[in-house]
Amino acid sequence: MTLRRFTMPPMLLFLCLVLAPAQAREVTDMAGRTVTVPEHVHGIYAMSHSLAIVTALAPDLLVGLPFPFKRNPEAERYLPARYASLPQLDGNLEQLKALAPDFALGWTTPAFVRDRVGQFDRIALPTVLVDVDRQEQYPATFRFLGRLLKREERAEALASHLERLMTETAAMVAAIPQERRLRVYYAESVDGLTSQCDSSDRSDVILRGGGINALHCSNPLTPADNMPVDQETLLAADPDVIVTRFAQTARAIVADPRWAQVRAVRTGRVYAVPALPFNWFDRPPSFMRALGARWLFEQLYPDHATGTLAEETRRFYQQFFNLRLDEEDLGRILARP
Structure with a gap:
């Protein structure tokens, strides 16, 4: 055959x-x-x-x-x-x-x-x-x-980069005594009158950056996020620092007489969260929050930071976005009013 x-x-x-x-x-x-x-x-x-x-x-x-x-x-x-x-x-x-x-x-x-x-x-x-x-x-x-x-x-x-960054930030936070931690209000909405409770995952950056969320929600029936806040509540909370999701919110707050009595406004500690290319705090939540916690620590306790935020930002963007940031880029990313 x-x-x-x-x-x-x-x-x-x-x-x-x-x-x-x-x-x-x-x-x-x-x-x-x-x-x-x-x-x-x-x-x-x-x-x-x-x-x-x-x-x-x-x-x-x-x-x-x-x-x-x-x-x-x-x-x-x-x-x-x-x-x-x-x-x-x-x-x-x-x-x-x-x-x-x-x-x-x-x-x-x-x-x-x-x-x-x-x-x-x-x-x-x-x-x-x-x-x-x-x-x-x-x-x-x-x-x-x-x-x-x-x-x-x-x-x-x-993954390893995130673990290293979170560990280093946690070590810096641990060195700040609890009684010296600053109280932070997160102005999430454009008008600044919506925030996140201290029990919300969306405010986790505040804790990891060494702050205490100024908006404590004791009522278990209250949703843990998207909390409307009135001026009376803000004055009672009297946060040491305000961080805003939007740059225009920070500008509006410091110019609005209704906010003038809040401690953070009186002392000039109102900061807009960096948001390029994704917000470092929220909306949408992402791995950028690890860098957001490091950023917040430097706003709260600038004399206690290890290394510089500029160095960390360069390393982060090189690792996650394959970008080499120059001084103009750093200024654009970090210098929100």
């Missing part, structure tokens, strides 16, 4: 490879859910709380910018160049489906699971959930995504 070796025509071989189903694998996300994703990930839809993570770890995998992320030319100076060409998604599921991401990256909070995961199920888009609520979760989140995306080396470098 003569055996004949069969040789597949090149074009047929190509079609078989292209049309063959992509290899899939099951992973357990950080909420403990089993999710099926491709063996090799080529596209991710990262929503607001997870956008910064993918930007640092694997920006080439982003398929679009999530709603309600707004383009900001000032911030885009410090983001990957391809941001300018990414489509702005408006929450339309059909638009998202057409971009064919391999999965959506969300977060583990019950509200997100309840309100959002089912929406992506409608277009058969897997949802991977990661931890984003607290600073100490981010090293594990980077390492988890590093394994998922096969970018372990990059993920380990980012």
Whole structure:
């Protein structure tokens, strides 16, 4: 018997490879859910709380910018160049489906699971959930995504950088006696009259930066975030320092006679939180909060900081955004009024 070796025509071989189903694998996300994703990930839809993570770890995998992320030319100076060409998604599921991401990256909070995961199920888009609520979760989140995306080396470098920064900041904070800690009010809204309670994860930067949240919420029925604050409450709290989410809020507070009696205003200690390319405190919460805590410590206790904020900021942006900041960049990032 003569055996004949069969040789597949090149074009047929190509079609078989292209049309063959992509290899899939099951992973357990950080909420403990089993999710099926491709063996090799080529596209991710990262929503607001997870956008910064993918930007640092694997920006080439982003398929679009999530709603309600707004383009900001000032911030885009410090983001990957391809941001300018990414489509702005408006929450339309059909638009998202057409971009064919391999999965959506969300977060583990019950509200997100309840309100959002089912929406992506409608277009058969897997949802991977990661931890984003607290600073100490981010090293594990980077390492988890590093394994998922096969970018372990990059993920380990980012996770280790965060751990080193958080450890150094914690050591500086520990050297400040509790009775000398300054009380901080976080003006989150544009008018400054919305804040976060001391029990909220969103005010965690204050504690990690060595401050005490001036807004204590003793009523367990009160939501832990988005707290409206009136002038009477502000005067009673009389914070030593005010930090604002928006630069225009800081300017408005120091010019408004209604705030003039607050200790922080009288002593000139009103600071706008740095926000390039992502806010260092909140909205959305991200790994930038580790640098935000280091920034806050220097505003509160400038004579007790180890090293300089400028040095730390340069190292951080080099590590997470592959950027070498010059003096103009540092001034733009740090010198908010």
